[in-house]
Amino acid sequence: MQNRVLIKNLKEYIDSEVLVAGWINVRRDHGKLIFLDIRDGSGIVQAVVLPDKKDILSTAEKLRPEWVVEIKAKVNRRPEKMINAEILNGDIELEILGVEVVSEADELPFEKDVEVNIDTYLDNMPFTLRSEKTRAIFKVQSEIVGEYRRTLADRSFIEYQSPKLVGDDAEGGGNVFKVDYFNDKTAFLATSPQLYKQIMVGVYEKVFTTSTVFRAEKHSTTRHINEYTSLDAELGFIKDHNDVLIELIKTIRSILSHVADKCQDELKVLNTTLPKLPQDIPVMKLREVQELIKKETGEDCTGEPDLEPSHERWICKYALEKFGSDFVAVTHYPVSKRPFYTYEDEDDLSFTKSFDLLCRGVEITTGGQRINNHDQLVDKIKEKGLDPKSFSFYLQAFKYGMPPHGGWGMGLERLTQKFLDLDNVKKATLFPREINRIDSLLSK
């Protein structure tokens, strides 16, 4: 479009004529005076059709929300009395000199910015994604991913692309989607970039990937989806899992300050504040957390191999009150609860050098040190009841020399959900795949 001016730049064109294109956000029809809020990818501005423009008025009164229009207009500073300090571009206004309808829109299923139930929201996503709040959420998500890349690249991590089609149900979880492959073979959708990430440590030492992963679990909660984005990283030459945790916190701190800086408008729209990340976050062993829960609440979960969701919520609340931290790391989960590649702590046998990072009541990251010795790894595979032969491709990396290493996997959607304090991870997922939904409803 020739000489189109983006709405966010309109203030540079005061007193001159411009061409603006976008969607009708709202029409306020006063009879001989019509106001139109025009939205484009960059922002919103009020436009007005004055009473003397009879031809334009007859077009403008037909306009409805979400119609796409192209407008010729003069950019005016608003008179003092009509300045609206509450909104973007509240001090300027477009005086419309011509309107062309580019695309009409059907009657809306409901108003764009009203709160609706989550199933209505999800079933109408091409429309609901246009709402102010949803646009804010995914703008923030875009900044999270961007900063994740930037900060790791700045620290000499190399980004790689992990395959999504894999040849074996690698970790033996049974929660994988099967796919027909060539020559009557079965392939699987990757549940994690883990094994490839470790292979890549042998190549570049420090690597990361933002990888789509798939989990065929029939869960139905506010924190699970069947396809999500895993922000993974893996680094070599570490001392233990604490080095991984330090690198992770550094990464999260960098993302938080970036979002705080770049997304002030979005945070305001969402009426939320980012989680608190103090200089030192509480780090506790699983057994210590369980003892604490017993001491403070009387509930005895000290023998359990894992924390239940209610315990995770409890320890997060405790960490916030006691340490002013929305983050808490829980380390040393038992060997039985962790995958075969997890490093066992020599000083605390049957517990692992691994951690979960919890944020605002939910686990957002799992990480730790990995086994780097080939023979030890083969033994662990066997101990888990898996067949080392089906890992022969992966094991090559260890045959040819691997440094001590570790890393993490962090759910992008959960991270977004917790940063913005959203009640459901599906609201932080553009097109959530879950038991009942894969764009069109699976059910009739």
Next chain:
RNA sequence: GCGGGCGUAGCUCAACUGGUUAGAGCACUCCCCUGUCACGGGAGAGGUUGAGGGUUCAAGUCCCUUCGCUCGCGCCA
């Protein structure tokens, strides 16, 4: 998979212990409106109360079946 909750207009909800013709706000249609910014005012249209069966003089309301959604749990990020 198990357990709880819900299903009433396009959307969000109301309808006391079963009781006239199932209501409201928004959206929609028409009319009025020169300063609104979720504009305002007036009128109108819109329903097999998810579906099927049962109890009752009478069912949106109670019971059964079924479908759908949602929340919690298991599993996990």
